[in-house]
Amino acid sequence: MSTQSAQSANIEAIKGDITAIEVDAVVNAANSSLMGGGGVDGAIHRAAGPELLEHSKELRRDYPDGFPVGAAAAIPAGQLPAQWVIQTVGPNWNVGERDESLLRSCFTSALDEAVRVGARSVAFPAISAGIYGWDPKTVARVAVSAVRESARLADLDRVVFVLFNDDLLQLFTAELDN
Incomplete structure (x- = not known):
């Protein structure tokens, strides 16, 4: 399912x-080690192969205590079809990171970073909907609204949520249809 924004993407x-x-860019739901x-x-x-790990190590040098939740940084994508991997760390519900603004920031920061490196198309997973314990329905709602409301949307041609199962697809499709 897709929707055409009033802006452009x-x-x-x-x-x-x-x-x-x-x-052009794949967003990675990374952990704070980036490893x-x-x-x-x-x-x-x-x-992506070993190149991604090497670029992640370089990025991590700037963050000795771990990459911050909600931030995003683009690094070369190694052997992926994309040019860039945008590392972002989602909030972990299981350790008390329950502020929706942190989750929203993953999506908006990743879009900012995509535009900064010249990407015109971006793929997102369902950040924090897996082992980090966020309710998938909440993730779908926050993700879709964050992307739709981003000022960067006008600078992009395509944003795609790439989901690994039918349940997630159904939740994201329902949000896109709203």
Whole structure:
């Protein structure tokens, strides 16, 4: 399902593999170490190859206490079809990070970073909807509203939520249809 914004970017949700999608920038739901992990983060690191880890290590040098929740930074995408991986750390519900503004910031900061590096198309996973314990329906609502309301939307052609199962796809599609 997709919607055309009054500004310019086409916003859509699809079921698929975020590591295989052809966009300029893929957003990674990273952990604060930026060194890879499980879920989407692990899949992106595996598909991108060792270059992504090396660029992540360089980025991490600026953040000795870990990359901050809600921030975003673009690094070269290694072997992915995308040019950039935008690292962002979602809030972890399980450790008390329950402020929706932190989750919203993941999406808006990633869009800011995408535009900064010249990306015209961006793919997002369902940040924090997995092991970080956020309710997927809340993630869909916050993600779609953050993207729709972003001032950066006019600078993009396509924003796609790439979801790994039918339940997430249904939730994001419902939000896009609202």
